[in-house]
Amino acid sequence: MADLSLSPTALTLSDQNPVDAKVDALVVGTHPTADGVAVVGADLPPALVDELVRLAKPLGLAGAADEVRTLPAGAACAADLLVLTGLGATGADGTFDTEALRRAAGAAMRSLAGSSTVAVALPSTSVADVAAIAEGALLGAYTYTRYRSTASSKVRRSDDGAPGTDVSRPPAAVEVVTPLADDADAEAAVERAAILAAAVHGARDLVNAAPNDLFPAAFADAAKAAVKGTGIKVTVLDDKQLVAGGYGGLVGVGQGSTRGPRLVKVAYTPPKPASKVAIVGKGITFDSGGISLKPGPGMEAMKSDMSGAAAVLHTVVAAARLGLPVAVTGWLCLAENMPSGSAQRPSDVLTMRGGTTVEVLNTDAEGRLVMADGLVAATEEEPDVVLDIATLTGAQMVALGRRVSAVMGDEAVRGEVTAAAAATGEQFWPMPLPDELRATLKSKVADLANIGERWGGMLIAGVFLREFVGSTPWAHLDIAGPAFNEKSAFGYTPAGGTGVGVRTLLGLIEARAAR
Template identity: 50%
Template sequence: MTVPKLALTENTEAAVGKTRADVVVIGIVQGADGPVLAAGAEVADAAFDGTLADVLGTLGATGKAEQVVKLPTLGKLPAGVLLAVGLGKQQDGTVTAEQVRRAAGAAARALAGTDRAFVTLSVLDLHAAVEGTALGAYAFTEYRSEKGDSPLARADFANPAEGTAREHKATLKAATTIAESVIIARDLINTPPNDLFPASFADRAKKLAEANGLDFEVLDEKVLKRKGFGGILGVGGGSTRPPRLLRVSWKPAKAGKKVALVGKGITFDSGGISLKPSAGMDDMTSDMSGAAAVLASVVLAAKLKYPLEVTAHIPLAENLPSGSAYRPGDVLTMYGGKTVEVLNTDAEGRLVLADAIVRAAEEDPDYLIETSTLTGAQVVSLGNRTAGVMGTDEFRDRVAGIMQATGEGGWAMPLPEELRADLDSRLADLANVTSHRWGGMLVAGIFLGEFVPEDLTWVHIDVAGPSYHKNAPYGYTAKGGTGVPVRSIAAVLADIATHG
């Protein structure tokens, strides 16, 4: 885990005057006639006799989102370098939290190798600046013989003008803990499948549970068979590395609501006998992103001591073709007794999730939140940065709204009743896919809904695109695992703790 040391300093004027940092960071807004200094830059501007915006404009700064411009201070400030990072255009006269988060991330990436940087973006939104800095500084270098530039080592944030020192410290702690939890998920996702498989994932989860006072239980293949977890066993049957089902739980002394988390943990997905094309198959190391997210989220709940009982149910399997692999045409008896005809072994995530959902529902939670890299149809429908959110209408809309507020981007999608008939099977209670490709994301949600009790408030978050970023880094998003939707789950848990 690579998290820079993050700390609060005094107010902006005192902190800039006394700083021993290498760099002072300010935000600039994209104005009609050039860059406009954002709040927090006043002291730096005074050191340049009120000409800082003009100087930055001369150097090509526009304030465009995530644009970074460095300027030597020539002794005008204690730090040797001033870094101006673009926040983009104001929206209705304000800068949003997501603009601050992305700008802070861009600044952190630009400061790789810097021992210490003083950041003034915090006066706009301390929580967003801390998250953006910590996540923007992330680098996964575990498997590189040459590590390259070290990540940003430290960032100090000026205390905002509003609020008390105690409130600011609480904000710093919460934002840092959330960022650390996102990084737990990113590290898991980025670990290659030869090192991360069901048993080794379980070992890592156990260590995290023990370190954070969580209850931990693992069911191996023998117990799964004895208890009838046909979905998990079917999917994992083709691998020499057998499946697991984890239960990781945070139970405070005074818990309010009970929340179940379920995350898909396919540690590698070849498609099984319905083999995927070779191009892009290496991305399927990320098919356990949902499992990583819910594990990180229950750890977060413990660290921030949410007054909720939060339990993560994590089905883990490796989907490979072999003589023992499940086949198209097989009928699986799922945990709880429902039967499923397998028409495509590459629609495996819904099978392991169905088992885990039934088990989670046995504990009578008030809410069930499931997330998974479930369908390529999600990417076709909503692209790589917007998750599809389905489930109980009111809760679905609540979660989608929270995802948009966190910057992770969720969009409410329907579960049309007429599509259920397309999952009818000639042999079993239902089939795992339809005979057509229409509405694939929605059909997968409908399939999962068949295993959710009617009276249980639930949501399914399809993060097939948002969980893994294949291109160059941007904002606070690194190449590889993103950790989506950990921040959103954290916000949903906090909302449930507050409003029920």
């Protein structure tokens, strides 16, 4: 059984016949075929399968990903409801890849908020399948209710106006029905899924928090709370310490706010680590653009500009909970970028940690300034590799859209990131850092300018950051679009904060642990 303290949803494995599961809802899969739609689920009675296939056309089912239909189960099942979740097309070998399973389980769970017990009977012929289904179910079982003021706002009322289902509450208990229920590796996969989902949910919660509640000092307090019981050491540098330490980027960006910046170090150090990994996260708790003020439309989403720092914090926590034999140090670069009489101005010159001077030509290109300080601090400790993750540029969305993140940097490290992303179900696309773009960052008065030419803005930001890593192997992850879902929920991804990056970063650390 998964650690119940990590999630409001308990997940177990079962090898019972799914039609005998006495649950609120039984989840089975659908997928398109040449003749229509097929229904798949372990040990389903042929008569039930035939009936569901017959109903597919009048129900408008296609078996596509994210397609979910809920029906009364009838006498064929002990469950009250039967949930059909689309898996999409099979692969060439007739099976489903792990991301299809993960996404189908997550989509079904999102539709079942308010149900108490659920059995998920999707195809699982390997431990990897079980892991994907467990992850998808737990990732999909997420709701954010911190600011709901009354119980009535969480309740779907019945037709007669009487209180009905609490739609803000995720399912309390989920059974994954699989023939591998007694397999030790499958049980270990469920334990990992619980830790992973808790980390993603923790990052989502931070991203979804209102910026009047989550400012730099409050984020630092949240980090202290998140690491309790893990053995992770937390160090917080406040305004005065940042000035004394020469962290010009953090000080410059944060000086326009009444709520000063922080640099938070969270360090997990197991005995005799196989590798030392440093992760730096952008933590702009609200980005108004500063003096270079952003336009009003869409500014509310700028509470998500700390998504990188949220991912870093909870990746370190997950690594510690898994007991991985890799030292992982996270650096949370926290500031609030506000316009005021004390805010930094275009044409100000900052001296970064390490002595590099930067002319600020646009105060809305602030993320790279705080990240530069964090990268220098991280590399001073001589890790084997340093990764940074940030909602850094709007150009990332222009290039890759809302669901695909970018990765730049040293080829070997970039390859580690894309491999980890592919293994864990996140989408990261490798991008170049052309040397000729460095010339666009020339300043007439300082070592660097904080912006270059318009074209290739995502790459130019990466070239800027490269100036602060020295010879340390490095990769930069730009998650500007995927970090905050402003559209409808899909698969296991909710609207709002997504927690993107946690799975990829943790997967990379696990891969290093397995070397």
